[in-house]
Amino acid sequence: MEIDEIRKVASLARLELSDQELQTYGQNLTEILGYVEVLNEVDIEDALPMPHAVDLQNVFRTDERCLSLDREAALSNAPKTDGQFFQVPQILEQKDA
Amino acid sequence: MPELHEQSTDSLLASLQAGDLASRTLTTACLARIDQLNSKLNAFISVDADAALAQADSVDTRRAAGEAIGMLQGLPVGIKDNMCQAGVATTCGSRMLNNYRPPYSAHVVERLNAEDGVIVGKLNMDEFAMGSSTETSASGATRNPWDTDHSPGGSSGGAAAAVAAGMVPLALGSDTGGSIRQPASFCGVVGMKPTYGRVSRFGLVAFASSLDQIGPFAKDVHGAALLLQAIAGHDTRDTTSVDSDVANYSVQHRQSLEGLRIGIVDEHYGEGLDDEVETAVRSGIARLESAGATVRSVKLSHAKYSVATYYLIAPSEASSNLARYDGIHYGHRTENFDSKNDGLLDLYRRSRGEGFGAEVKRRIMLGTYALSSGYYDAYYLKALKVRRRIREDFDKAFSDVDVIAGPVAPTAAFRIGEKMNDPLAMYLSDIYTIGANLAGIPGISVPCGLTSAGLPIGLQLQAPAFSETTLLQAAAMAETSGETIGACPVA
Numbered sequence: 176m177e178i179d180e181i182r183k184v185a186s187l188a189r190l191e192l193s194d195q196e197l198q199t200y201g202q203n204l205t206e207i208l209g210y211v212e213v214l215n216e217v218d219i220e221d222a223l224p225m226p227h228a229v230d231l232q233n234v235f236r237t238d239e240r241c242l243s244l245d246r247e248a249a250l251s252n253a254p255k256t257d258g259q260f261f262q263v264p265q266i267l268e269q270k271d272a
Numbered sequence: 273m274p275e276l277h278e279q280s281t282d283s284l285l286a287s288l289q290a291g292d293l294a295s296r297t298l299t300t301a302c303l304a305r306i307d308q309l310n311s312k313l314n315a316f317i318s319v320d321a322d323a324a325l326a327q328a329d330s331v332d333t334r335r336a337a338g339e340a341i342g343m344l345q346g347l348p349v350g351i352k353d354n355m356c357q358a359g360v361a362t363t364c365g366s367r368m369l370n371n372y373r374p375p376y377s378a379h380v381v382e383r384l385n386a387e388d389g390v391i392v393g394k395l396n397m398d399e400f401a402m403g404s405s406t407e408t409s410a411s412g413a414t415r416n417p418w419d420t421d422h423s424p425g426g427s428s429g430g431a432a433a434a435v436a437a438g439m440v441p442l443a444l445g446s447d448t449g450g451s452i453r454q455p456a457s458f459c460g461v462v463g464m465k466p467t468y469g470r471v472s473r474f475g476l477v478a479f480a481s482s483l484d485q486i487g488p489f490a491k492d493v494h495g496a497a498l499l500l501q502a503i504a505g506h507d508t509r510d511t512t513s514v515d516s517d518v519a520n521y522s523v524q525h526r527q528s529l530e531g532l533r534i535g536i537v538d539e540h541y542g543e544g545l546d547d548e549v550e551t552a553v554r555s556g557i558a559r560l561e562s563a564g565a566t567v568r569s570v571k572l573s574h575a576k577y578s579v580a581t582y583y584l585i586a587p588s589e590a591s592s593n594l595a596r597y598d599g600i601h602y603g604h605r606t607e608n609f610d611s612k613n614d615g616l617l618d619l620y621r622r623s624r625g626e627g628f629g630a631e632v633k634r635r636i637m638l639g640t641y642a643l644s645s646g647y648y649d650a651y652y653l654k655a656l657k658v659r660r661r662i663r664e665d666f667d668k669a670f671s672d673v674d675v676i677a678g679p680v681a682p683t684a685a686f687r688i689g690e691k692m693n694d695p696l697a698m699y700l701s702d703i704y705t706i707g708a709n710l711a712g713i714p715g716i717s718v719p720c721g722l723t724s725a726g727l728p729i730g731l732q733l734q735a736p737a738f739s740e741t742t743l744l745q746a747a748a749m750a751e752t753s754g755e756t757i758g759a760c761p762v763a
Contacts (some may be wrong), residue, residue, distance in 0.1 A: 181637070188591060188640040189598075189617070191625030192635060202638045203695055207638060210696060211580040211651070217658050224656035227482045227512070228468035228712025229737065234511040248375035252602035261600050263682060264615030 176201045176208075276301045280757075282346075282493035284441060288345040291335065295328035295346025299390050302348040305390070309762060312420060315434040317353050317411045318361055319393035324348065327390045334339070334352025341386035343522070344502055348399040349384055350434050350443040352561070353394040354401055355486070356475040356496045357381050364477045365399040365409035367428075368597050368604045368627030374592065378475025379510065380444060380486050380503045387502040392440060396430030399480045399629045400594065401451055403427050403700050404529035405691065413688055416459060418727055422442050422685040423424045425455030426701055432459035435489045436728075436760045442499050443489040448480050449582050450680070452487045452704025456717040457730025458679035458755055462496045462747070463489045465705075467737045468712035471500075472507030480589035482514075483709040493718065493748045497521040499739065501726045516738065526742035532746060534560055535570035535673035546683045552721030552753040554678045556731035556750050560677065560722075563749045568677065570669035574661045581662065582706040583599050583699055584642050591639030597759075599623025616748035636694060670736045675746045679704050680717045686725035704732060713737050718747045728757060 181201040185192045190243070192200065255262040276284070287293035299536050310316050331346035351357070353595055354364045356374035358381075363369045384391055398408040405427025408415040414429040417437040423698040424433040432455035445452040447465035454464025464487045471486045478484065488499035501522050506515040528576075533569030536557060541550060561567055599605035599619050604627035609618040630637070644653035669676060671717050681701055691698040708715040714737070717730035731750055735743040 184637055184641045184644065187644060188636050189491070189595075189620040189624055190628070190636060191618075191621035192633070196630075196633070199498075200634055203634055204638055204641060206696055207699075208581060208651075209335075210582055211655075212467075214577055214580050214584075214654055214658050217574065217661060218658035219654065219661070220659045222657040224653055225660040226656055228709070229512070234743055236508070245373055251375055252372055254599060254605035263600055264609070264611050266616050268480060272299055 176205045277305055280488055281441060281492050281498065285345055289348070294311070295331040295390060296325060298346065299324050299392065302440050303438070309437050309439060309605065311498060311702045312415065313417055313433050313439065313762070314412055314414050315396055315430040315439060316350065316393045317363060317365070317430070317580045318655055320360060324390050324392040326694065331388050331390065342386060343498060344384065344387045344389035344590055345700065346388055346390055347442055348392045348440045349389040349394055349433060349438040349499070350395045351381065351391060352397050352428050352431050352443070354446060355380060355444060357391065357394070357476070360394065362394065363410065364476070365411060366627065366629065366632070367410045370410070372602055374475070376475065377600040379472035379507045381475065383503045384701060389442070395443060397430070398427035398438050399632050400477070400590070400753055401427040401446055401448055401588070402449070402590070402631050404454060404698050405686070405688070406430060406455070406587060407692055408629055408686060410629060411500040416685050417574050417760050418460065418685070419725070421687055422727065423458065423688050425458035425681070425685060427451040428463070429455045431489045432456050432461055432463060435459070435461045435491060437762050441491060442495055444499070444503070445489055446476060446484055446486050447709065448483045449568055449586060450702045453705050453715055453717040453730070453732060454490065454681050455703065456489060458685040458728065459650050459759060461489055461491055462493055462718055462720045462727030463487065464496050464500060464718065465714060466500060466740060467503065467546040467714045469512050470516060470553060470714070470738070470740065472505070472510040472513040474507055474509040478482040478593040480586040480668055482589060483586060483594060493525055493744060493751050494522065496716070497525045497744045519741050521740060521744055524741045525748045527745060529742070529745045529749065530564070532560070532565040532675065532749070533673040534565045534567045535669055535676040536567055537572050537575065537676060538569055538679040539572055539575050544682045545679060548723045549679055549683060553731055555718030556718070557677050557754070560746065560750050565749070568673065572665045572669060572675055572707065574658065574665050577658050578706040578710060579699055579703050581655045581658045581710060582702070583638070584651050585659065585710070587635040588642045588652050589638030589639070591636045591643065597627060603627060618679055631695070647731055659710050660685055666711045666713060667685050674742055675733050675735050677731060680730040681705070682734040684723045684729055708734050714740050714743050716743055716747050718750050719752065720750065722758055726758070726761070
């Protein structure tokens with residue numbers, strides 16, 4: 176796998192990787208993807224994709240208010256808050272003063 | 273009288289119920305074992321002795337007052353550190369969740385509390401349950417109590433080691449590709465993966481949601497049946513949890529099975545299977561035969577594709593599930609990011625790059641690739657279609673037999689470090705267990721012998737979906753006494 180391709184995957188995955196890591200994962204992925212080529216032997220014509228272990232049915236619930244975590248509990252593990260909200264870096268540009 | 277940590281589940285339950293043994297006494301004995309052995313085995317990540325003793329006292333007080341006690345009767349239980357317990361650190365073996373204290377409890381934790389299990393602590397595991405050796409944990413590797421140079425297996429290695437070493441009589445693990453059965457085999461204990469949907473996953477930190485299932489570890493089949501009964505059942509908070517009655521497993525597994533039909537799979541005995549493992553597995557099957565079961569061959573023609581299928585599906589689901597670790601809502605957040613240019617994106621990338629370990633990153637990369645534009649059909653979608661073929665094989669086999677018997681893993685416990693630099697070799701150690709996860713069926717590992725070096729070997733039994741009772745009955749038939757496989761040296 177080319178280094179640019181592996182860099183693109185890391186970017187899609189939102190992972191900051193060192194050059195050494197990019198190289199290692201590139202080799203790993205090449206090896207693993209080589210191994211999974213064995214699946215090309217299988218006749219999958221007419222096979223329905225099986226995304227779940229059992230046949231799932233949609234589960235409905237009544238549209239009612241119910242209890243959920245209170246604010247304090249929901250924020251209790253947040254790395255950065257102002258006590259009311261999660262805090263993130265600024266994502267919108269400020270108007271010039 | 274044998275020491276408490278050597279006693280069967282039956283014996284402990286009888287003493288507890290009769291009032292001859294206080295839950296506090298048993299819990300204290302477990303805490304002393306943990307104190308004595310954990311520095312050597314590293315099975316527990318955290319122990320809450322005060323909470324455990326308070327819970328034990330509550331059971332003892334209610335029993336003394338003549339009140340009804342839940343089915344676990346005050347037995348101590350350890351839980352894998354990927355199950356949320358309100359207010360208690362739940363690390364998932366990851367630096368990412370180093371300081372995470374969930375504000376709610378998993379369904380299984382609520383069930384343990386309701387049935388009077390005494391939770392003593394959180395058990396070590398591969399990071400985010402990704403691994404087969406419990407070496408990828410941010411808390412360091414767990415060691416096999418049968419030989420501390422060896423791995424206990426994984427990812428629920430802490431749970432298997434703790435039960436084998438007599439630190440707790442019962443433990444909960446999770447199994448996505450064999451993570452309960454393989455460590456149970458490596459540590460000489462009973463470990464069971466229930467049918468997908470039998471146990472609620474609410475509060476289990478997600479790895480691969482179509483494959484993950486919580487299940488019991490115990491020293492004997494009775495303990496596993498009891499613990500399964502305590503945690504199984506419908507929960508509306510997990511929409512894949514199945515609304516069907518929970519059988520009385522702890523009683524029914526003792527009922528003898530007439531005319532049990534066992535399938536053996538010729539493909540299991542090919543290249544890669546260790547000779548000593550094969551001998552022990554065949555002796556386990558012979559024991560079932562001498563108890564009246566009939567054996568015939570069944571075909572699982574697509575079994576050889578299960579590792580390739582799994583290592584596309586599981587990482588794909590993982591890459592999606594683990595997208596939630598963004599450094600904002602909970603979990604690790606980097607100290608160093610460029611707040612000016614692409615600040616939010618840089619925060620994500622660096623937080624994740626620092627918080628996740630090597631195996632987790634490898635799987636996120638693999639899954640992201642398999643789902644990415646242009647590759648989805650060739651990898652993920654193709655794997656889903658092969659998964660269908662694997663399921664069809666099981667359906668066909670189970671029209672002829674009640675249970676499939678075979679090895680759990682190709683070898684007994686490997687040495688710590690042996691496979692750490694060869695991810696593919698590590699993945700291939702899951703070859704016999706992965707099929708049950710892909711197909712959603714239950715499987716169990718029961719000890720069936722030892723290698724000449726004195727390492728345990730497990731017999732795997734698999735049954736159709738929701739046939740836990742049959743599976744446990746067959747496991748009870750195959751079960752040998754501790755004397756037959758030998759006692760764990762550390763115990």
